[in-house]
Amino acid sequence: MLAVSEACERNKGPILAVLGAELAASRSVLEIGSGTGQHAVHFALHLPHLSWQPTELGGELGPLDERIRLEGPPNLQPAIALDVRRHPWPVGRVDAVFSANTLHIMAWDAVEHFFRGVGAVLAAPGVLCVYGPFRYRGGYTSASNAQFDRYLRQRDPLSGIRDFEALERLASGAGLALAADHAMPAHNQTLVWRRGAEE
Ligand SMILES: C[S@@+](CC[C@H](N)C(=O)[O-])C[C@H]1O[C@@H](n2cnc3c(N)ncnc32)[C@H](O)[C@@H]1O
Numbered sequence: 001m002l003a004v005s006e007a008c009e010r011n012k013g014p015i016l017a018v019l020g021a022e023l024a025a026s027r028s029v030l031e032i033g034s035g036t037g038q039h040a041v042h043f044a045l046h047l048p049h050l051s052w053q054p055t056e057l058g059g060e061l062g063p064l065d066e067r068i069r070l071e072g073p074p075n076l077q078p079a080i081a082l083d084v085r086r087h088p089w090p091v092g093r094v095d096a097v098f099s100a101n102t103l104h105i106m107a108w109d110a111v112e113h114f115f116r117g118v119g120a121v122l123a124a125p126g127v128l129c130v131y132g133p134f135r136y137r138g139g140y141t142s143a144s145n146a147q148f149d150r151y152l153r154q155r156d157p158l159s160g161i162r163d164f165e166a167l168e169r170l171a172s173g174a175g176l177a178l179a180a181d182h183a184m185p186a187h188n189q190t191l192v193w194r195r196g197a198e199e
Pocket of ligand 1: 008033034036082101105
């Protein structure tokens with residue numbers, strides 16, 4: 001039986017609406033931490049102009065491979081193992097990078113590696129879209145996110161909801177400028193950073 005994330009089922013529609021606009025000019029997308037593959041299948045199916053490259057930690061590829069085998073449209077590539085902490089990332093240049101609900105799961109040093117890796121593989125022009133909950137000016141966007149953060153940190157002290165301003169600093173260091181911050185259902189955001197065309 002395929003692994004199913006209920007959160008993915010709820011958020012894939014709203015995220016698709018954002019990606020449809022933000023990735024309209026992109027052709028190749030690298031997804032980091034594809035999980036069950038529900039997002040990868042849904043977005044590849046509804047955005048057929050994109051070649052979608054899903055990835056996961058090597059030990060977590062099984063459920064993702066299975067979903068791609070059973071449900072993957074032709075523009076969804078076979079998944080590859082990618083740990084953001086291991087450089088260089090095993091991919092070529094891409095027009096876009098997407099990741100959902102990963103930055104509050106990985107430790108902060110892995111978040112730093114994430115932006116370093118994105119900076120290395122993203123073409124110019126290029127776009128980075130990151131979906132999830134974030135903190136702003138040291139505060140939560142909802143009581144439920146504050147509770148979720150407590151839960152995350154009790155489970156793994158290295159995890160936790162990330163500060164938007166700290167992510168902005170990493171993005172800026174990777175040569176990316178904030179282009180949009182989309183408010184999403186359930187107190188989530190889709191952050192969009194862009195790198196301009198080379199002169
Ligand atoms: C909460 S799940 C989100 C999965 C999927 N993107 C979704 O929205 O359902 C977090 C994901 O981050 C991945 N992850 C954690 N650390 C990682 C790392 N160092 N490199 C790449 N992926 C990582 C996990 O394997 C997991 O699939």
